[in-house]
Amino acid sequence: MAKFPKNEAREKIAVQPYQMTRPGTDKTLLLLLRLSAFFCFAGWTWVHFYWEGPYGILLWQEPTFAFADRLGISWEEFVGTGSDDGLVQRWIAGAGWFYLTWSILTLTVREKSWIQMGVILCGSVLLTILAYAKYLAALCQLPMFVEHGGQILSPIILVMALTRGVRHRMTIFTTILACCLTFAGHGAYALGFLWPTPANFQGMTSIILRSDHETTLGFLRAAGALDFFVCIGLFVPFLRRASALYATAWGFLTAIARPVAGMSMDLRDWGADQFVHEAVLRAPHFLLPLFLWIVWSKSKAPEPSETSVTMSSGQSVG
Numbered sequence: 001m002a003k004f005p006k007n008e009a010r011e012k013i014a015v016q017p018y019q020m021t022r023p024g025t026d027k028t029l030l031l032l033l034r035l036s037a038f039f040c041f042a043g044w045t046w047v048h049f050y051w052e053g054p055y056g057i058l059l060w061q062e063p064t065f066a067f068a069d070r071l072g073i074s075w076e077e078f079v080g081t082g083s084d085d086g087l088v089q090r091w092i093a094g095a096g097w098f099y100l101t102w103s104i105l106t107l108t109v110r111e112k113s114w115i116q117m118g119v120i121l122c123g124s125v126l127l128t129i130l131a132y133a134k135y136l137a138a139l140c141q142l143p144m145f146v147e148h149g150g151q152i153l154s155p156i157i158l159v160m161a162l163t164r165g166v167r168h169r170m171t172i173f174t175t176i177l178a179c180c181l182t183f184a185g186h187g188a189y190a191l192g193f194l195w196p197t198p199a200n201f202q203g204m205t206s207i208i209l210r211s212d213h214e215t216t217l218g219f220l221r222a223a224g225a226l227d228f229f230v231c232i233g234l235f236v237p238f239l240r241r242a243s244a245l246y247a248t249a250w251g252f253l254t255a256i257a258r259p260v261a262g263m264s265m266d267l268r269d270w271g272a273d274q275f276v277h278e279a280v281l282r283a284p285h286f287l288l289p290l291f292l293w294i295v296w297s298k299s300k301a302p303e304p305s306e307t308s309v310t311m312s313s314g315q316s317v318g
Helices: 004-021 021-049 062-070 074-081 087-108 114-137 141-146 149-166 169-190 200-209 213-233 241-261 268-280 284-297 306-312
Strands: none
Touching: 021 087, 021 114, 021 149, 021 268, 021 284, 062 074, 074 087, 087 114, 087 149, 114 141, 114 149, 141 169, 149 169, 149 284, 169 213, 169 241, 169 284, 200 213, 200 241, 200 268, 241 268, 241 284
16 A cells, blocks of 8 residues: 655646647647658758759849959859859759758657757748748739648747657747738639639649539539638637548648649659659648647546546555
């Protein structure tokens, strides 16, 4: 027979009934955040090494050359010979190594690994610059920048989970914000009211559904409306679980739509080198909502057991 000191027993009971049920779930939640950031960086790593990062619109500018000229870099060195040996091309290609490094760090970073966390946060900065470059390339259409919110915030959310905890209110709020930005950007494009619906949205939808133009537009309009409904539902307690579950499913479907619509048996390697990374870098679009769904599904603390009540009163157990 063992007795717990009265104050110590009460302190244990105050935290144990809830926490003892969560370690496994919390590890799963942290793994989801790691995979979200990892796949995002890994997808963009492939873009930089196999294709080219979208920074050209930022760097091929007269002010950029003027700055290089002040550093003593000639025009020939700046633009190169046409064999991707110019300063701009080398910098863009070199950025792929940063993305590769960030991909690895998302899997190795641990609590109190402050240097690694700081390096990962730099990845969010470059993702923001990347999103801004795509925004300029899209003729300054706001949804193009906004829809990258989930990717930009994914590394930040991972760092917040490591420093504050996966269930901390700021971690949860930032994840909700990331989801809302992504789905609001998609929804604005799909509705096509303020900004035109991109041709690739219509093309992918019509190929997958084998639908005509009018049916495709109707489907996209409905999907766009649901995207905004999700953004609202994530803030409404009795709607948030259903909204997160829908966002998980729809985020996954929209991510894999690129390879499903683009890959073909007639292409070399079935076109995987051209389309698979498009789904991989969009992993935050469905892993972050899945994270929220699990958090909200497991958030209710169990009722204290009869044994716990006995312990809190200072009686013997065992």
